[in-house]
Amino acid sequence: MSQAEPQADQHPAKEFAIKDCALIAIATGNRAINLRELRDNLTTTSLDSIYYHFWGGLLQPRFEEREYNNDFAAWAWYALHDAPLAERLAVIDPTRFVELEDLRQELLEIIEERLDEEEYLSWARASNRFEFIRSQIVIFDSKKRAQSPEMLAEILPELATGSIFYHFIDARRRLDDHGDDFSFWLSSHGPQHQELIRRLAAIDIYFGTLGNIKKQLIKIFDDYFEKEGV
Numbered sequence: 001m002s003q004a005e006p007q008a009d010q011h012p013a014k015e016f017a018i019k020d021c022a023l024i025a026i027a028t029g030n031r032a033i034n035l036r037e038l039r040d041n042l043t044t045t046s047l048d049s050i051y052y053h054f055w056g057g058l059l060q061p062r063f064e065e066r067e068y069n070n071d072f073a074a075w076a077w078y079a080l081h082d083a084p085l086a087e088r089l090a091v092i093d094p095t096r097f098v099e100l101e102d103l104r105q106e107l108l109e110i111i112e113e114r115l116d117e118e119e120y121l122s123w124a125r126a127s128n129r130f131e132f133i134r135s136q137i138v139i140f141d142s143k144k145r146a147q148s149p150e151m152l153a154e155i156l157p158e159l160a161t162g163s164i165f166y167h168f169i170d171a172r173r174r175l176d177d178h179g180d181d182f183s184f185w186l187s188s189h190g191p192q193h194q195e196l197i198r199r200l201a202a203i204d205i206y207f208g209t210l211g212n213i214k215k216q217l218i219k220i221f222d223d224y225f226e227k228e229g230v
Contacts (some may be wrong), residue, residue, distance in 0.1 A: 001147060023055075159214065199220045
């Protein structure tokens, strides 16, 4: 087990070592009771905190799908009771931003715009404080290995959702091309799997659940290798 975030290996091994992970929530001590304080804290909070408030919810076990995919939108609706702001924050897709700093600026622009629209939001108290949390990823070795793309397809149903998060979502922070580990590894086996890589790239990784993403991965791999006659 390692608590240090690994550097991306730009030369994938022939064997795919499946990892599992957890996001550890760490309190920063920063809080906001109104929209102005949220804006002020956003300007200085760590990028790990922004990452957590957009992606951390995916790893939290839930009995139903989240109404809001990021914590900022949820707070705007449930605590600030500001429907227009909640709607604008809810449609932010973090996958559109190569850098987390750009995502921070998008949040700030939306909040500044809303503050300009309604003066009372500068001082109106929310029913609950927004607690800024930062994250640390903890990585585990699942002991599962794939020696070929076909074998990866076979073991996908056995993977924990933490493995899906680590290899298909968090990898986009680690790899130079901002892609996922599965596609990166498949590309090392020659050009014959470009169609499979293309299908993986079409998966919406944000507006859904890890369970749904896993089901899509399984279906894409199964359909692809069935078509290939493997």
